[in-house]
Amino acid sequence: MRMHDQIHFCPPARVVIGCGSRSQLPALLARLGYRLGVLVTDAFFSGQTPWVREYVEAAAALGIETVVFDGGLPDPTTTLCDDATRDVRARLGGRPADHVIALGGGSNIDLAKAMCVTLPAGRPVADFKGTMPAAPDALPLIALPTTAGTGSEATPGAILIDPENATKIAVMDNALRPAIALIDPEYTYTCPPRVTADSGIDALTHAVESYLTLDSFDFARDGHPDPGYSGRSSLTMLFAREAIDLCARHLLRCYHDGNDHEARVGMAYASHYAALSYGSAGLNAVHGIAYAVAGLTHKTHGTTNAVMLPYVLDALRETRAAEMLDIARLFGIAEPDTQRAVLQLPAVIRDLVAQLGIPANLKDFGIAQEELPHLTDDALAVTRLAKAFPVPDVAAAYANIVQRAWQGVLAADDESGEVNGREIRAEPARKLA
């Protein structure tokens, strides 16, 4: 308990987790009275796995008709969303769908989430950009994540690319949170190593960033009665800590061996627990700067987060020392001097990033030094994330982080070079009860 917390926690109405749990979905939806649905996915799942056909047939046997849209693409655009809406509405022939199912990674879930608001009246998704004055009329979403992961199955937002100016726009309201999050870890078994690494470091970033973010009692809600994000609390930190522990144990394992099913299950839980944390607490500098890095480099969401994470952590050693010590212990840093343990954490995370085959500094990402001031300004312009960074001078901190990230230098490097070569331990010192 933390005396001053102001909790506004908004999880999915139903969370179903378990290997093989996908087989329960048709009966659950039939019991909830659904009759006509739209399944949003991509060609990999409709062509290379039996999951779409199996679901559609089992649902049909229970009286649920499903229109399948399998044109999902990585990092969906507003154009894709509007085209998909037109296509599906034409195939529905004027009949109102009563639910939407998303099968895929964060990209397909975000596309489906946006279609929950565009399908009812066929309006363009741009109409729903930014803060909405009232909760929108949204179809219920059933999210089936196949990566571990973005956690989009538990968050209020969909991120789409606006091709007009190549920026990411957010469609965000608690009405868009999935009604059902069904996490079947078996869906992730087919993820190739690159997808496993990128999505896995995304899950770790969500957990770490939300564990260290602004407190709920300091978070400016700007008078919003139903905020999507509202700062960390004892409740969100519970999930974040567990997610960090699971990532420390399982992320490298399933990257190195995709058939390590125990590690796959561990990361499926880690991803969802991280989402239950950041989906209410919110995020800050890692994602804020990563959006600007993605704008310049067009690298994936996970890799742009990964490259920033060590340097953002380095900047929080003073204001979040106790929590960073917790994380250091979860990553198996046994150094008895607590300050040194905290100092070592960013370097251990940087090594983890490198071991996942991701460049560990902005120079290796292909960013030129002259681009750094512009990149810092772009990151600061994402004010909803910048305002949640728990340091006294956010602008100065962002500029310093970007500079250090470009050079690839951490405070631990100034103190001693030895942590650089440190091996990440898959098993942290603390065991789960």
Ligand SMILES: NC(=O)c1ccc[n+]([C@@H]2O[C@H](COP(=O)([O-])OP(=O)(O)OC[C@H]3O[C@@H](n4cnc5c(N)ncnc54)[C@H](O)[C@@H]3O)[C@@H](O)[C@H]2O)c1
């Ligand atoms: N709304 C949110 O809260 C939120 C949060 C974080 C990220 N995102 C968004 O999520 C997207 C990234 O999602 P992602 O990292 O899950 O990747 P992704 O959904 O973009 O998928 C990447 C590729 O992996 C493939 N893939 C996915 N699951 C697979 C599986 N089980 N087996 C084989 N191939 C598989 C996909 O077909 C795709 O080609 C970005 O667009 C990002 O903006 C959204």
